[in-house]
Amino acid sequence: MTATAPDLSNSLDGQLRRRASRVIPGGMWGHMRAAAVPAGYPQFFAGGDGARVRDVDGREYIDFMCSWGPIILGHRHPEVEAAARAQLDAGDCLDGPTEHAVRLAERMVETIPHASWVLFQKNGSDAMTSCATLARAATGRRKIVLAEGAYHGAVPWCSPSAVGVTAEDRAHLIHYTYNDIESLDAAVTEAGEDLAAVIVSAFKHDLGIRQELPVSDFARAARAHCDRVGAALVLDDVRAGFRLNLGGSWEQVGVRPDLAAYSKAIANGYPLSAVTGSERFRPAAEKAFFTGSFWYSGAPMAAAVTVLDILHRENAPARLERAGRRFGSGLTESAARHGFEVRLSGPPAIPLMQFADDPDARLGETLCQQALARGVYLHPKHNMFLSLAHTDEVIDTALQAIDEAFATLARSRPVRP
Ligand SMILES: Cc1ncc(COP(=O)(O)O)c(C=O)c1O
Incomplete structure (x- = not known):
């Protein structure tokens, strides 16, 4: 050939x-x-x-x-461009957020059943790192159970590369195999009393291998483990969020997370990510410190409000x-x-x-x-x-x-x- x-x-x-x-x-x-x-x-x-x-x-x-x-x-969807442009023309990076932050958070809380609050950031890696931090802050525990081979970002605790990463960065991670209840049970047992979070991907989307949709028994087992010990079920919806279901990608299997990370599609190309959380995790979200120089930028949030309107309108x-x-x-x-x-x-x-x-x-x-x-x-x-x-x-x-x-x-x- x-x-x-x-x-x-x-x-x-x-x-x-x-x-x-x-x-x-x-x-x-x-x-x-x-x-x-x-x-x-x-x-x-x-x-x-x-x-x-x-x-x-x-x-x-x-x-x-x-x-x-x-x-x-x-x-370059015209309605989204117009919304972003209006804010760019007025000023994008100001001394604090614009009103679009509140409108967007309200719209996301209305749209996503598990969410009672939202935090905005820039990248999926930010949002997933915040989910891990919030789970630990809320539970006072350390262990995070996550799927072997799943991508959650390019930061030391979860990067697929080991270059420049220390064993300490990855301490407290325990792996299971996606959709495999026995391996999930074993990982949760190993975490014991120290389980802070079970992280799940919207579906198994590892590079270069057959993709798998979540099996509902597996999703329910993950939810049950978290409920039993009071750990956070974290849904990484960075890749799939809003493409499969506006309420969250695990609505299809009838399981709701405690925390979820969104990014890619939420602003049709403008840089933005979000963490959504249930009421139980609000105190931790109030206490933990998350910020970035560009995390208040108005244009991406203006874009995202319009994106959500269009996604609803167009089913x-x-x-x-x-x-x-x-x-x-x-x-x-x-x-x-x-x-x-x-x-x-x-x-x-x-x-x-x-x-x-x-x-x-x-x-x-x-x-x-x-x-x-x-x-x-x-x-x-x-x-x-x-x-x-x-x-x-x-x-x-x-x-x-x-x-x-x-x-x-x-x-x-x-x-x-
Ligand atoms: C499922 C998932 N989680 C997290 C990330 C990290 O997002 P970002 O590249 O915006 O940091 C990605 C990026 O591809 C992703 O697909």
């Missing part, structure tokens, strides 16, 4: 990479390195509109990453699920037409596509490169994201291009002896 990575060395992207490699360690930080996009993918972008993004060389793609999650309404989770199903079944059918088997996993609105029998994701990467060449931005290992801008027409246009990508892949497939 021939690799299809275009030569970008003379492009503006190529030039920026060369310059970046001199002044940015490794040429790039973060998830574009860790969850590496295939060779030939652009690293630098110039803009986005609706379901499309444009790289610095002017090539446009139908975007199935949605900025790795934040874009839920489409890039967003149902529409996103429908769009995801159309995309997923189109992918599966297209693959089959060209002699491949692909497996979709995770919720339809946040799907992961993998080829059967593709352990090193080589087929997946080549398909993505072929799709990119035809104007569709996919990811072979990380879950993708649908937005409300992914209309039937946009999805069908993308599927047509992806079908051509599968056809090319089939022609270059090595014949097995």
Whole structure:
């Protein structure tokens, strides 16, 4: 099979990479390195509109990453832009928060059944770290039980990397296997009287492996353990929050957390995260110290109020699920037409596509490169994201291009002896 990575060395992207490699360690930080996009993918972008993004060389793609999650309404949604712009024009970073902070907290408390208060921050890592701190502050205990392989942020206590992390940073963490009640029981038993929190992800969305939705018996077992010993059930809804259910992603399994972390989609791309909590955790939230220089910024909160209004008005989770199903079944059918088997996993609105029998994701990467060449931005290992801008027409246009990508892949497939 021939690799299809275009030569970008003379492009503006190529030039920026060369310059970046001199002044940015490794040429790039973060998830574009860790969850590496295939060779030939652009690293630098110039803009986005609706379901499309444009790289610095002017090539446009139908975007199935949605900025790795934040874009839920489409890039530069006009109502959200207008709300953010009005606050930017009046001043974004002031001596304290704007009235949007109160309006947004009220709106979130109305929308999320377990929430009776909200704290605002910037990133998902901030929100998850605050949840751990609040659980410990409220219970006076230390142990945190969390799923093996689950991503909760890029800070020492939970980073997937061990570089620069000490054993002390990770002291008091005990792991279980997602959806495995026995392993959860064992972790909780090991924590004993010292259990402060059980952390759960909205669904199992570890990089490069089949995604799993939460099983309701498992969710109930997690809730029961926390109730029995007075620990906090913490839902990490950073990735899935508002895409699956406006009330929280575990509404589907009928289990409510005590604390939840939101970020990606809440402001359609503006930097904001939030911790929501139940009444029992209010005193701890009043006592603990959380802040950041930019945590009062008004424009992201103005954007988020408008995002929530639109998500309610458009019945967003149902529409996103429908769009995801159309995309997923189109992918599966297209693959089959060209002699491949692909497996979709995770919720339809946040799907992961993998080829059967593709352990090193080589087929997946080549398909993505072929799709990119035809104007569709996919990811072979990380879950993708649908937005409300992914209309039937946009999805069908993308599927047509992806079908051509599968056809090319089939022609270059090595014949097995
Ligand atoms: C489930 C989950 N938790 C936490 C985080 C960390 O969020 P952030 O990158 O905004 O710090 C992420 C980011 O991808 C995530 O997907």
